[in-house]
Amino acid sequence: MxxxxxxxxxxxxxxxxxxxxxxxxxxxxxxxxxxxxxxxxxxxxxxxxxxxxxxxxxxxxxxxxxxxxxxxxxxxxxxxxxxxxxxxxxxxxxxxxxxxxxxxxxxxxxxxxxxxxxxxxxxxxxxxxxxxxxxxxxxxxxxxxxxxxxxxxxxxxxxxxxxxxxxxxxxxxxxxxxxxxxxxxxxxxxxxxxxxxxxxxxxxxxxxxxxxxREPPATTATREQVFAVIDAAFAQRRKALRGALRGVVGTAEEIDAALASAGIDPLARGEALVIGDFIRIAEGLPGIVATRNEARADD
Known part of the structure; x- marks a missing residue:
């Protein structure tokens, strides 16, 4: 049995x-x-x-x-x-x-x-x-x-x-x-x-x-916009944010303004930032180009 x-x-x-x-x-x-x-x-x-x-x-x-x-x-x-x-x-x-x-x-x-x-x-x-x-x-x-x-x-x-x-x-x-x-x-x-x-x-x-x-971050930016900032920040991880973000938004002035609004040093690198920092940057870049592959695994 x-x-x-x-x-x-x-x-x-x-x-x-x-x-x-x-x-x-x-x-x-x-x-x-x-x-x-x-x-x-x-x-x-x-x-x-x-x-x-x-x-x-x-x-x-x-x-x-x-x-x-x-x-x-x-x-x-x-x-x-x-x-x-x-x-x-x-x-x-x-x-x-x-x-x-x-x-x-x-x-x-x-x-x-x-x-x-x-x-x-x-x-x-x-x-x-x-x-x-x-x-x-x-x-x-x-x-x-x-x-x-x-x-x-x-x-x-x-x-x-x-x-x-x-x-x-x-x-x-x-x-x-x-x-x-x-x-x-x-x-x-x-x-x-x-x-x-x-x-x-x-x-x-x-x-x-x-x-x-945990609860998703409260933000005016979309997940895709935040992920685009993350991708750009680590695409060339030794590059300062001011230069790294040029691939996702138009002008240096816009980038400087967004970083200043977020309280982020423009010479900082992505490896020093937490998720909240990336969110604040994305919120200051309304014209950001959404990432093409938000689930990329590299770096």
Whole structure:
């Protein structure tokens, strides 16, 4: 007789490789595929995320389902977004086999996370994911913008990206991801993950980034205008703001006036400013050209 009180069984190295062999999946760097094979690691991620039975979780890139199963142990509902149709074709059956009592609490959206415009089902309250390294920052920023219902989250990304997302002004790692993430949330580093918990093992270390949503800044500038200022300020990060902003607005006089109004030294650099400084600058530049790619991940 099946124990109906049992929680999900998790995937270990043998199960992950067996599922991959069944699908004839060969993980590729191009798709950012590194499958977690250690049950203790996915349980740690879920524990650090603070997810409970009251949460509706959205997961990006579930792959073969390692983290998904751990989330289903504690979350009220999990919606997974998977771009790979082959992996997605097996995922619901994996959930049914390994977590039969939680299968009703699982939803799947087969789509590119960067192109998602709506997440079906109950409004997500948390984002927990092992994000593909090559698109981690754009995906995170897109989800934060798309889903205002998100209250908090924990993502695993490349260690260098984790450092950038959680960096503070004045540090060498502080840049575009740091400031744009700060528009939406308070962000912090939440630990490191070793390479040996993945198959195949990546050539880089991984880090955990946790964030807590806060109210969006009160401003007369749009998010796009603020992000345009951020992009310009870090496009040539050693350049003073007076020169860096010439790419997004017309005259030196307008820039000087905006910086003076914001109380910002025109010879300061973007790496010294917090999100509130960028907002005040944008408010003084009504003719600013909105950024072409507000989720850019560089610098």
């Amino acid at each position: 099946t124990d109906t009180s049992a929680g999900p069984r998790l995937l270990g190295p043998a199960e992950v490789r067996a599922l991959a062999a069944e699908l004839d999946v060969r993980p590729t760097k191009q798709k950012g595929q590194n499958f977690v094979i250690d049950p203790n690691t996915v349980r740690r991620i879920v524990r650090e995320s603070g997810v409970s039975a009251a949460d509706v979780v959205v997961e990006i890139g579930p792959g073969l389902g390692s983290l998904t199963l751990a989330l289903l142990e504690v979350a009220g509902h999990v919606t997974a977004i998977e771009i790979d149709e082959l992996l997605a074709s097996r995922l619901e059956r994996t959930i049914t086999e390994y977590a039969p009592n939680q299968a009703a609490n699982f939803g799947l959206l087969v789509q590119d996370a960067l192109r998602v415009r709506e997440v079906p089902g109950p409004a997500p309250t948390a984002l927990v994911a092992n994000l593909p390294y090559n698109v981690s920052v754009p995906v995170l920023l897109h989800m934060l913008q798309l889903l205002p219902s998100l209250e908090r989250g924990l993502v695993m990304v490349q260690a260098e990206v984790a450092d950038r997302l959680a960096a503070k002004p004045g540090s060498k790692t502080y840049g575009v991801p740091s400031v744009k993430a700060a528009w939406y949330a308070d962000v912090r580093r939440a630990g490191s993950i070793g390479r040996n918990v993945f198959w195949p093992a990546p050539n880089v270390d991984s880090g955990l980034v946790a964030w807590t949503r």
